[in-house]
Amino acid sequence: MSPNPIRDFELLQTRRQFFGRSALGLGTAALAELLGPGLMAGDGTLTEDGLHHPAKAKRVIYLFMSGGPSHHDLWDYKPQMREKFGQNLPAEVRDGQRITGMTAGQKTLPVCPTKYQFTKKENNDRGVWTSELLPFTSSVAKELCVIYSTFTEAINHDPAITYIQTGSQVPGRPSLGAWLSYGLGSPNENLPGYVVMHARTNHAEQSLYNRLWGSGFMPSDHQGVLLRSQGDPVLYLSNPKGVSRTDRRGQLDALAAINRAQYDQFGDPEILSRIKQHEMAYRMQTSVPELMDLSKENETTFKLYGEDARTPGTFAACCLNARRLAERGVRNIQIFHRGWDAHGGLPREHGSQCKDIDQGCAALINDLKQRGMLDETLVVWGGEFGRTAYCQGTLTKENYGRDHHPRCFTTWMAGGGVKPGITYGRTDDYAYNIVDADGNMIRPTKDRWTPGTMHIHDLNATILHLLGIDHKRLTYRYQGRDFRLTDVHGHVVKDILG
Numbered sequence: 217m218s219p220n221p222i223r224d225f226e227l228l229q230t231r232r233q234f235f236g237r238s239a240l241g242l243g244t245a246a247l248a249e250l251l252g253p254g255l256m257a258g259d260g261t262l263t264e265d266g267l268h269h270p271a272k273a274k275r276v277i278y279l280f281m282s283g284g285p286s287h288h289d290l291w292d293y294k295p296q297m298r299e300k301f302g303q304n305l306p307a308e309v310r311d312g313q314r315i316t317g318m319t320a321g322q323k324t325l326p327v328c329p330t331k332y333q334f335t336k337k338e339n340n341d342r343g344v345w346t347s348e349l350l351p352f353t354s355s356v357a358k359e360l361c362v363i364y365s366t367f368t369e370a371i372n373h374d375p376a377i378t379y380i381q382t383g384s385q386v387p388g389r390p391s392l393g394a395w396l397s398y399g400l401g402s403p404n405e406n407l408p409g410y411v412v413m414h415a416r417t418n419h420a421e422q423s424l425y426n427r428l429w430g431s432g433f434m435p436s437d438h439q440g441v442l443l444r445s446q447g448d449p450v451l452y453l454s455n456p457k458g459v460s461r462t463d464r465r466g467q468l469d470a471l472a473a474i475n476r477a478q479y480d481q482f483g484d485p486e487i488l489s490r491i492k493q494h495e496m497a498y499r500m501q502t503s504v505p506e507l508m509d510l511s512k513e514n515e516t517t518f519k520l521y522g523e524d525a526r527t528p529g530t531f532a533a534c535c536l537n538a539r540r541l542a543e544r545g546v547r548n549i550q551i552f553h554r555g556w557d558a559h560g561g562l563p564r565e566h567g568s569q570c571k572d573i574d575q576g577c578a579a580l581i582n583d584l585k586q587r588g589m590l591d592e593t594l595v596v597w598g599g600e601f602g603r604t605a606y607c608q609g610t611l612t613k614e615n616y617g618r619d620h621h622p623r624c625f626t627t628w629m630a631g632g633g634v635k636p637g638i639t640y641g642r643t644d645d646y647a648y649n650i651v652d653a654d655g656n657m658i659r660p661t662k663d664r665w666t667p668g669t670m671h672i673h674d675l676n677a678t679i680l681h682l683l684g685i686d687h688k689r690l691t692y693r694y695q696g697r698d699f700r701l702t703d704v705h706g707h708v709v710k711d712i713l714g
Contacts, residue, residue: 272633
C-alpha cells in the first residue's frame with residue numbers, strides 16, 4: 217500500500233477521465249446515456265424508432281475498391297475521346313490542377329480513350345452505360361444509381377482513403393462504420409454491429425490499415441471486427457487447447473469483476489468497452505462459425521454468386537457472407553478489394569479486378585432483391601478517387617496506365633431508398649471535370665454544395681440520412697469539441713432519393 221494513495225490516484229487519472237468523472241452526477245448526462253448519446257445530439261427529438269427521422273434503409277453494405285478504379289473504363293462513357301487519341305490534354309481542361317509526382321515529369325499528357333466497348337441496354341432505364349468489363353453488373357444496371365460527379369481534395373492514396381472512410385485526411389477519427397455503431401447500435405447481441413472483410417486479389421499494391429475501420433477517439437467497442445478467410449474467422453476466437461467453454465466463462469466472469477472494480481475506481485469508459493468486447497467475443501464463439509458455414513446454402517445460390525463463392529476469401533464469398541450478415545441484423549458491412557491502382561498495364565489489371573468483383577456485385581443485388589431485402593439495404597460501390605483522362609507512361613490503343621484523379625469519379629448506390637436506374641451528375645467530354653447541364657465547368661468545393669455534385673462529405677451525409685440519421689446532429693464530444701463524421705461540411709443529396 218502506498219503511503220499516499222490520494223496522490224497515486226491523481227497520477228493515474230488522465231485529463232479526460234477527470235472531466236468525465238466530474239459529470240457523472242449530472243442527471244442530463246445519465247438520461248442521454250439511456251436514450252442513446254449519439255442520436256440525442258441537437259434538439260433531442262427522435263422518432264418512435266429512436267432515429268432523427270424515418271429511415272429508408274436498415275443497413276449498409278459498402279463495397280470499397282481500394283486504389284481508385286477507372287471511371288473511364290468502367291462507367292463514364294466518353295466516345296469523343298477516341299478522336300483525340302494521343303493528343304495533349306488541353307490546358308483549359310486541366311485548368312491548373314496539380315498532378316502527382318508520378319506524372320509531373322512527362323512532357324505531354326496524352327489523351328487516353330478507353331479500349332472497351334460500352335452498352336446501354338433497353339431495360340437500363342434512363343441511361344446507365346456499362347463497360348464490357350462488367351457484364352454481370354450490367355444486368356442489374358436498372359437497380360443502380362450511378363453517380364458520375366463524386367469528388368475529393370485528396371490526390372494520394374493514404375489521405376484519400378482515410379478521408380472518405382473517416383471524414384478527415386488526418387488519421388485518428390472514427391470510421392463511418394464506427395459512427396453507425398455509435399448512433400444505431402446492433403439488434404443482434406451475438407454479432408458485432410460493424411463487420412469488415414478483405415477480399416482476395418491478384419494486385420494487392422496498397423496496404424489496408426486498421427484505422428480505416430477503427431473507432432478513433434470513440435470507445436473501442438464501436439470499431440469494425442475483421443472476419444478472416446483462413447484460420448479462426450476472428451483472431452483468438454477458439455479456446456486454447458485444454459480450455460473448455462465452461463472454463464472460458466469462468467475466466468471472463470473473473471476478469472469482468474476486476475474490470476468493474478477498476479471502473480468503479482477510475483471511471484474510464486474504455487473499461488466498460490473492454491467488458492463488452494470480452495462478452496461479445498464469448499457469444500461470437502457460437503455465432504461466427506455458424507455464420508461462416510456455407511454448407512446449408514443451396515446450389516441455386518452458388519450458381520448466382522459463381523463457383524468462386526465456394527472459396528473462402530474471394531470477393532464472391534465475401535458478398536455471400538455480407539448477405540448472411542445482413543439477414544442476422546448486422547447494420548454495417550464493408551468489403552475491401554485492393555489492387556485498383558493501375559498506373560501501368562491498366563487493361564490487364566482492371567480485367568483481372570473486374571473478373572473478381574463483377575458477378576459478386578450483381579449476385580448480391582439480385583440475392584437481396586429476391587429475398588425482399590434490397591429496399592431496406594443500401595449497397596454502395598466505389599473507391600477513394602478515379603483515374604486520369606491522360607495516360608501515364610507509354611500509350612498504345614491496347615495498353616495504357618492512368619494516374620490518380622480526384623476531381624470527378626464514379627460511385628454507385630443501390631436499394632435502401634435511392635432511385636434505381638438513374639445517373640447523377642455530369643462530366644465534360646474528357647471525364648475530367650464536373651459540368652452543369654449546359655456543359656459549363658463547375659469548380660465545386662466541400663464548403664458549398666453545388667447541384668449535380670457529390671463531395672465525399674455529401675456521400676457520407678446521404679448514407680447517414682438514408683439510415684435515419686441527421687449528420688449534423690450525430691456528434692461525439694472529444695477534448696472539448698463536438699466532432700461529427702462530416703466535420704462542418706456535408707449536404708444530403710436529395711435528388712437521388714426515392
